Amino acid sequence: MLPYANVRYCKTHFIEFFENRIERFIVKYKMVEPGDRVLIAVSGGKDSVVLLHVMWKLADRLGIKLHGVTIDLGIRNYSSIYVAVSKKNFEKLGVPYTIIDLKDAFGFTIDDVAKRWRRVCAKCGIVKRYVLNKFAVEEGYDAVATGHNLDDMMAVALSSLMRGDVEGLGKIKPVLPAREGLVKKIKPLAFTREKDVKIYACLNKLDVVSARCPYSRGSTLDDFKHAINMLEEKHPSIKYSFARTLYREQGGLARMKEEPLGKCKICGMPSKSLVCGFCRLRQALQASPRDRVFL
Numbered sequence: 375m376l377p378y379a380n381v382r383y384c385k386t387h388f389i390e391f392f393e394n395r396i397e398r399f400i401v402k403y404k405m406v407e408p409g410d411r412v413l414i415a416v417s418g419g420k421d422s423v424v425l426l427h428v429m430w431k432l433a434d435r436l437g438i439k440l441h442g443v444t445i446d447l448g449i450r451n452y453s454s455i456y457v458a459v460s461k462k463n464f465e466k467l468g469v470p471y472t473i474i475d476l477k478d479a480f481g482f483t484i485d486d487v488a489k490r491w492r493r494v495c496a497k498c499g500i501v502k503r504y505v506l507n508k509f510a511v512e513e514g515y516d517a518v519a520t521g522h523n524l525d526d527m528m529a530v531a532l533s534s535l536m537r538g539d540v541e542g543l544g545k546i547k548p549v550l551p552a553r554e555g556l557v558k559k560i561k562p563l564a565f566t567r568e569k570d571v572k573i574y575a576c577l578n579k580l581d582v583v584s585a586r587c588p589y590s591r592g593s594t595l596d597d598f599k600h601a602i603n604m605l606e607e608k609h610p611s612i613k614y615s616f617a618r619t620l621y622r623e624q625g626g627l628a629r630m631k632e633e634p635l636g637k638c639k640i641c642g643m644p645s646k647s648l649v650c651g652f653c654r655l656r657q658a659l660q661a662s663p664r665d666r667v668f669l
């Protein structure tokens with residue numbers, strides 16, 4: 375039963391409905407073009423694994439080529455499980471893939487970040503965005519697809535609204551076009567509820583991990599998701615109304631705030647400041663404890 379659409383589906387028709395909606399969304403927002411090479415970021419969690427399976431099913435019809443990527447974040451008792459499940463899914467579908475080991479490639483792990491800062495997720499987000507973009511730019515991909523679902527998008531929107539972060543609000547879109555040194559980012563699940571993703575993964579018996587990251591405790595985004603879900607119980611289509619308004623309005627917001635990007639003086643990747651957030655983080659991790667006071 376999908377209360378927001380007031381319909382009931384059997385297993386076969388739910389799967390068909392789910393995949394068709396994602397395909398229509400991809401086409402509506404012109405996420406890909408025939409001939410595109412699309413990099414799919416897979417963590418091993420339900421959202422990215424579902425994204426991988428649906429994109430794999432749609433790839434021929436859309437005329438695109440897929441390549442998977444998983445970042446090994448080096449979180450003890452957690453990352454190795456997720457990486458193994460991601461590999462299993464790539465191999466099952468025959469999708470070529472790359473595993474980027476953060477420690478090997480950049481000399482640190484998210485566990486190192488956690489020893490130094492309390493708000494680990496914010497730093498982890500910087501790291502993941504940077505690593506994915508760098509890899510996609512260097513390997514010449516046309517787009518990076520991530521598994522953010524409707525609930526993720528709405529929780530981030532609510533959080534940006536609360537903080538008065540207009541620029542952040544303008545970036546909550548299903549597609550972020552390519553610009554100087556930044557590859558196009560697409561979110562094909564941005565119009566699909568988290569609950570529907572769970573149902574799809576369960577009906578298809580997909581291999582996903584659901585262990586919680588040790589650093590996710592106390593995340594404010596979880597509280598925003600909870601609040602939106604409470605509202606949804608009374609108003610079943612509220613997430614969709616919110617998303618339609620946001621995806622429609624934000625074009626203006628984004629244009630209003632978009633400033634030209636410079637280049638990081640250390641790594642040469644796009645940055646609004648002299649040194650990008652990723653390089654600042656790396657520098658801070660490498661600094662001696664005495665110097666850290668001043669960073």
Ligand code: SF4
Pocket residue numbers: 447484494495496498499587588589590
């Ligand atoms: Fe990174 Fe936070 Fe996600 Fe853990 S919960 S993987 S620290 S963003």
Ligand code: ZN
Pocket residue numbers: 638639640641642643649650651652653654
């Ligand atoms: Zn940099």
